[in-house]
Amino acid sequence: MKTVKVQAKVNQELCTGCRTCERVCPVYAAELVKEDKGFHVEIDPSLCVGCWNCEQRCPEHAIAMVACEPFDISTDVSLYDYGQIKELCRKARFHPKQLVCYCTATRAEELAAAILGGAASPEALVRATGVGSGCGIECNQTILRFLEAAGVAWERKKGSYQWMGRTMTNWEVPAEVKQKYAGFRFDSDREIMDRIVQAPVEP
Amino acid sequence: MYSKPLPPAPTRKSQYGVDPSLVQKRGAELSNITHVPLSELIPDQPSVIYPSARGLAAVRSETEAALAKVDMSMISEGKTVNILASHHGFTFLGGEPYAEMLRTIKDVVAQRTKAKEVRLRAGLGMRFRETEEYIKAFKLDEYFNGKAQGMAPIDAGIPIETSLGTLYGLKRAYDADFIIHAHNSDVREVHFHRQVDRAVKPFGMSYARCETRSTYHMNLGPRAANFVARAIFESPFVQSKFAFAAFMIMSPAGAVTVDADNDLYAINDRTTVGGMKNYGKIIHLFGAVDDCIVILDFPCPVPYVFASGVIYANMVGANIDLFDLDNPLPPYTWYTETYYREGGQPLIPDIPPVNPAIKAVVHNYAWVGYPAVFFAEHTPTIVVGQEQAELFNRDPMNLNYMKHALLADNLDAAMAFAYRTTGTDKVMIFDGASGGLNVSHSLADLLRRVAPGVNEKVDKVLLPKWLAQRDIDVQLLDQVA
Numbered sequence: 001m002k003t004v005k006v007q008a009k010v011n012q013e014l015c016t017g018c019r020t021c022e023r024v025c026p027v028y029a030a031e032l033v034k035e036d037k038g039f040h041v042e043i044d045p046s047l048c049v050g051c052w053n054c055e056q057r058c059p060e061h062a063i064a065m066v067a068c069e070p071f072d073i074s075t076d077v078s079l080y081d082y083g084q085i086k087e088l089c090r091k092a093r094f095h096p097k098q099l100v101c102y103c104t105a106t107r108a109e110e111l112a113a114a115i116l117g118g119a120a121s122p123e124a125l126v127r128a129t130g131v132g133s134g135c136g137i138e139c140n141q142t143i144l145r146f147l148e149a150a151g152v153a154w155e156r157k158k159g160s161y162q163w164m165g166r167t168m169t170n171w172e173v174p175a176e177v178k179q180k181y182a183g184f185r186f187d188s189d190r191e192i193m194d195r196i197v198q199a200p201v202e203p
Numbered sequence: 204m205y206s207k208p209l210p211p212a213p214t215r216k217s218q219y220g221v222d223p224s225l226v227q228k229r230g231a232e233l234s235n236i237t238h239v240p241l242s243e244l245i246p247d248q249p250s251v252i253y254p255s256a257r258g259l260a261a262v263r264s265e266t267e268a269a270l271a272k273v274d275m276s277m278i279s280e281g282k283t284v285n286i287l288a289s290h291h292g293f294t295f296l297g298g299e300p301y302a303e304m305l306r307t308i309k310d311v312v313a314q315r316t317k318a319k320e321v322r323l324r325a326g327l328g329m330r331f332r333e334t335e336e337y338i339k340a341f342k343l344d345e346y347f348n349g350k351a352q353g354m355a356p357i358d359a360g361i362p363i364e365t366s367l368g369t370l371y372g373l374k375r376a377y378d379a380d381f382i383i384h385a386h387n388s389d390v391r392e393v394h395f396h397r398q399v400d401r402a403v404k405p406f407g408m409s410y411a412r413c414e415t416r417s418t419y420h421m422n423l424g425p426r427a428a429n430f431v432a433r434a435i436f437e438s439p440f441v442q443s444k445f446a447f448a449a450f451m452i453m454s455p456a457g458a459v460t461v462d463a464d465n466d467l468y469a470i471n472d473r474t475t476v477g478g479m480k481n482y483g484k485i486i487h488l489f490g491a492v493d494d495c496i497v498i499l500d501f502p503c504p505v506p507y508v509f510a511s512g513v514i515y516a517n518m519v520g521a522n523i524d525l526f527d528l529d530n531p532l533p534p535y536t537w538y539t540e541t542y543y544r545e546g547g548q549p550l551i552p553d554i555p556p557v558n559p560a561i562k563a564v565v566h567n568y569a570w571v572g573y574p575a576v577f578f579a580e581h582t583p584t585i586v587v588g589q590e591q592a593e594l595f596n597r598d599p600m601n602l603n604y605m606k607h608a609l610l611a612d613n614l615d616a617a618m619a620f621a622y623r624t625t626g627t628d629k630v631m632i633f634d635g636a637s638g639g640l641n642v643s644h645s646l647a648d649l650l651r652r653v654a655p656g657v658n659e660k661v662d663k664v665l666l667p668k669w670l671a672q673r674d675i676d677v678q679l680l681d682q683v684a
Binding site (some may be wrong): 002003005006023024050051052053056057065095097098099100102103104105107133134135136137138139140141142144145161162164165166167168169170172173174177181183184185186188189190192193195196199203 | 329331332355356357358359360362366367368369370371399412413414415416417418420421422423424425426427428429430433528531532537540541542543544545546548550551573574576577596597599600601602603672673674
C-alpha cells in the first residue's frame with residue numbers, strides 16, 4: 001500500500017516547457033498544455049502518486065513536492081478469487097505472498113488482484129497499487145511480467161521515457177548462453193526461483 | 204591503553220540527508236570509543252596513495268602513469284568522448300580522489316587525442332540528483348567546460364541488442380562516438396555482485412535504464428543477474444564505442460593505485476582478485492563479531508555507510524561467506540528481501556537470516572533515497588532526531604521505515620537504550636573513518652584477538668576456493684596489489 005503524502009506542484013514561472021516531467025511520470029499525470037500565448041504544465045492531482053520523478057528530473061527545479069491530504073493507494077485482494085490470483089502469480093512466476101515492491105511493501109497477490117480488477121497498463125497498475133511509485137526502478141519488470149502473464153496488450157504513451165519493454169527472465173535464457181557462461185549459475189538460481197514460486201501459500 | 208578514535212568522514216550537505224547542523228554528535232565522540240588501525244588487524248594490506256602525504260597529486264600521477272599504457276588511437280580528430288562515471292566513487296575519502304581521477308582522464312584524453320569534445324556523464328543509484336550534487340561540489344562542470352551531467356535510470360533510454368535479448372541503456376551515456384569507463388574497485392555491493400564481473404557491473408546499473416536494473420534485481424536470480432552487465436558490455440553497440448577503462452583501485456585503507464586498460468576483462472580479473480584479497484579479510488573479521496550495536500554515521504543511505512572501506516550491507520550479511528558462490532542467497536539482497544512473507548517468515552526454509560550479531564542499530568546519520576525498510580524490519584533500529592525521522596517519512600522509498608524504528612532525541616539517549624536492551628557493550632561505527640575502524644574498547648579487544656585466525660583462514664582456505672569458483676589462476680594473487 002502506498003500512502004501518498006506529497007504531490008507535485010509546478011512553478012509556472014520557472015517552467016520552460018521542456019516536457020521532462022511528462023516523460024518521466026510513471027502514471028502520465030503531467031501534461032504540457034499549449035495556450036494561445038505560451039503554455040503551462042498541469043499535474044493532475046487525481047493521478048499523481050507522489051513518486052518525485054518529475055521533481056528530481058526537472059532541469060529548472062520548477063517542481064516542488066508539497067504536502068497533500070494523505071490518501072492510500074491499494075487494491076483489496078479479498079475482493080477477488082484467490083484461485084485466479086494464484087494462477088496469475090504463478091504464470092508471471094511469482095509467489096502470491098512474494099514482495100514485489102520494496103518501497104510500498106506491495107505483494108504479488110495485489111498486482112494480480114489489480115489486474116483482475118481491470119488494471120490494463122503499467123500506469124494503471126501503479127495507480128491501483130502504488131507499485132512503481134517509490135524508487136521507480138526495481139519493480140519495473142515485475143509490472144510488465146504481470147501484464148504479459150495476464151495477456152494484457154498495452155501501448156506506451158508516445159514521447160514517454162517510461163515502460164520501454166519487458167526483458168528476459170531466467171526461464172527464457174537461451175541454452176547456448178547458459179552453456180557458454182556457466183559460471184553465472186543460471187540453472188541453480190532458477191531452481192531457487194522455482195522453489196519460491198511453488199512454495200505453499202500459507203506457511 | 205586505547206588510542207583515540209579516528210575522525211569520522213564529515214557530514215555532507217545534501218537534499219538526501221538532514222542538514223549537517225542537525226547532526227549534533229558523532230559516534231566517534233562517545234565515551235569508550237577507540238580505533239583499531241587496519242594495519243594492525245590485517246598486516247598485509249597494500250600501501251595507499253591516498254590518503255598520503257602526496258595528496259591528490261598522487262592520484263593525478265598514478266592516473267597519468269596508468270593511461271600512458273592505454274591505446275587511444277581510435278579517438279581520432281573531431282570525435283566525441285563520454286567519460287562514464289558513477290556516484291559510488293564520490294563517496295570514498297571525501298570524493299576528491301575520484302574527482303581528480305576524472306579530471307586527469309579528461310586532461311590526458313584531450314592532450315593525446317584530437318577529440319572534439321570530452322564530456323562527463325555521471326550515473327547514479329536511486330537519488331536522481333546525487334551526481335549533480337557531486338558535479339557541483341567538485342566544480343566538474345567548469346572543468347568539463349559545461350559538459351558534465353548526471354544521468355538517472357528514468358532518463359531517455361536506448362535499446363541495446365544483447366545475447367539476453369533487448370536491454371536498455373541510458374541514451375546520454377552513449378551519445379558520443381566513444382566511451383571511457385571510469386570506475387572504482389572496492390567490493391562495495393558484494394552481496395549483489397558476489398565479486399563476479401565487479402568491473403563490468405556499471406554497464407548494467409549506472410549506465411542503464413530502470414528496465415535493465417529491474418532485470419538484474421528481479422528476473423534472473425541472485426548470481427545469474429551478474430550476466431546482465433556482461434551481456435550489455437559484449438553487445439556490438441557498446442563494443443563499437445568502448446575505448447578503455449580506468450579504475451581507482453581501492454583497499455579498505457584507501458586508494459592503492461589507478462589501473463587502466465583497453466581490455467576491461469583484464470581489469471576485471473585484477474579487481475576480482477584484488478577485491479577478494481584486500482576485502483575478504485575485513486569482511487570475514489566482521490563476521491567474527493559475536494554481538495554488537497552498530498552506529499550508522501555517514502553521508503550515504505543506510506546500507507552504504509562505510510566502516511574501514513566496507514559498507515553496512517556487508518555487515519548485515521557477514522554471518523555467511525558472501526564471496527562463496529555456493530551460497531546462493533546472501534542474508535540481504537533484493538532477491539532475499541522479496542522472499543519473506545508479510546509476517547517475516549521466509550517462503551523457503553533456506554533463506555539465511557540477517558546477521559544475528561547485530562543486536563541493535565543506532566541510526567545517527569544516514570540518508571534517504573534507497574529502500575531501507577528491510578533493515579529496520581529485521582534489526583531493532585533507533586533513529587536519532589525528529590528531523591531525520593521526518594525525512595524518512597517523506598521519502599517515497601522509505602514510507603514504512605519509521606513504522607519499524609524507534610525515535611530518540613539524541614545519540615546519547617539512543618545509545619543508552621541500545622546498551623540497556625541488548626546487554627552488549629560492543630559498538631561498531633560505520634562513519635567512514637580512514638585507515639581504521641572506530642569501535643568500543645570491548646570490540647577492539649575482540650577484533651585484535653580473532654584477526655590472526657581470520658587472516659590465516661582467508662589466506663589458506665577461502666581465497667583459493669573463491670579463485671577456483673571464478674576460474675581465476677591463483678598466481679594472479681601475487682601480481683595484484
